[in-house]
Amino acid sequence: MHPALFHWKRLEQVVTEVLVQAGARHEHASLVAESLIHADLRGIESHGLARLPIYIQRIEAGLIELNDEPVVWKQEGATALVDGKNHLGAVVGVAALEEAIKLSRQMGIGLVGVRHSNHFGSCSYYAERAITEGKILIVLSNAPEAMAPTGGIRPFFGTNPIAAGIPAGEEPSFLLDMATSVAARGKIALAVKKGESIPADWAIDANGKETTDPTKALLGSLLPIGGAKGYGLAMFIDILCGLLTGAATGPHVKSLYDNWHDPQNVGHLFLTVDIERFMPLPDFCANMDAYIREVKSVPRKEGVSDIFIPGEIESRKKLERMENGIPFDPNLTKELSQLCRTYGVDLQAACYLP
Known part of the structure; x- marks a missing residue:
């Protein structure tokens, strides 16, 4: 079909x-x-x-609260802590992003932590919104257990994504959005729905063996990008999004799919930078354009038609x-x-x- x-x-x-x-x-x-x-x-x-x-x-199932609003629980200087009140993740994420942008206008930067949130979609959604406001954004989130620490076979960390958005002028904006696992867990879940196999370097089964079966992968553990480097990055994100904000960490972040008793209590972190505190925004965007064109002018391998930026x-x-x-x-x-x-x-x- x-x-x-x-x-x-x-x-x-x-x-x-x-x-x-x-x-x-x-x-x-x-x-x-x-x-x-x-x-x-x-x-x-x-x-x-x-x-x-x-x-x-x-x-x-009553596991998401629709009748409340995310609130700024604490704010001082350029920092704030948002309590998501267990609302839909995108609602919480946008509220935190708007607070971070407001703080960056006032202080030059805005650093906003979030607790009591849910799965908030793609990090690039927030990066794209920040770009339209002429701001640089770095956004992090922890996630339910899916990936073992290097050397382990039991999941502990989530796929813990990180994204960064930086505006440009005529050239496409820089928009990096990546999980700290080789592949996002959602891609493996989608492979199950489609009846497809997965690459052997995406995950291990419950016995620690590489697998191309997405069902076995979901019962086992995803693999981090770059081995121990990805593991370290996932742990770093978990500390900032969980320990620092008071959200859940590691295996205590509740599963979106498997836990039908508890809220997820996902944690996020948003960092916005006001470019105008460094130089006029049009000048920065023009510099970004020149920089991107220089990157794309690097001699290409045979058969490569273009060099793409993130x-x-x-x-x-x-x-x-x-x-x-x-x-x-x-x-x-x-x-x-x-x-x-x-x-x-x-x-x-x-x-x-x-």
């Missing part, structure tokens, strides 16, 4: 309506829909609408999918259709029409 194509904006409206029908406020539902479709537009399907069903299940491939895919539609695997389309019907929403209304 060929993948179904969906119009991104109409899809946002459909997903927003599903979340509203599930109990979310419209403004909150719209943020979550935007964050999920942001990932699908960029080709990061593991963090896109494949996550909507589990969000809805946790809402239905985020550029995804940005090109976003433009293409905004023009031609977002393709969804038939299994995911079926799952989303069933979910929409449950809430009286028509997924077909978002089908792509040229």
Whole structure:
């Protein structure tokens, strides 16, 4: 079967309506829909609408609080601590980002920690928002246990992502978004849904052996990027996002999929930098353009047509999918259709029409 194509904006409206029908406020539902479709537009399907069903299940189970608002629990100087109040992760993330941007306007930088949050989607969503405000952003998050420390076979750390967004002018902005595991856990879960195998260097099974079976991988442990270097980076992120903020750490971050008794208590950290404190923003963007062009002018290996900067491939895919539609695997389309019907929403209304 060929993948179904969906119009991104109409899809946002459909997903927003599903979340509203599930109990979310419209403004909150719209943020979550935007964050999920942001990932699908960029080709990061593991963090896109494949996550909507589990969000809805946790809402239905009473494990996400929709009737409260994230609050700034403490603020002093350029720092703040946001209590997410166990709200939808994207709602918490945007609230923290807005606080970090506000502080950077006042102080030059804004450092905001977050506790009592949930899975907040793709880190690049927040980096892209900061870029549109002319700010540099570094964002970190911890996650449920999925990756063992180097030498171990039992998961302890999450895939603990890190992202950085830096604006440019005419050239594409720098947008790095990466897990500290070789592959995000969501990609392996997606491989299970699609019935596909995974590369042998992504994970080990429960006995510590390399595996290409995504089901065995989910029962075992993901592998860190760069061996011990990725392990160290994951631990660093866990300390800043968990210990520093008062959120959960390591195996105490509750699973999005397997724990049906407790809130996740995910922790995040947002650092924004006001470029204008260093130089005028137009000058910085012009310097970024010249720098990027210099990087891309490096002699290329045979058969390489272009040198891409971080985020550029995804940005090109976003433009293409905004023009031609977002393709969804038939299994995911079926799952989303069933979910929409449950809430009286028509997924077909978002089908792509040229």
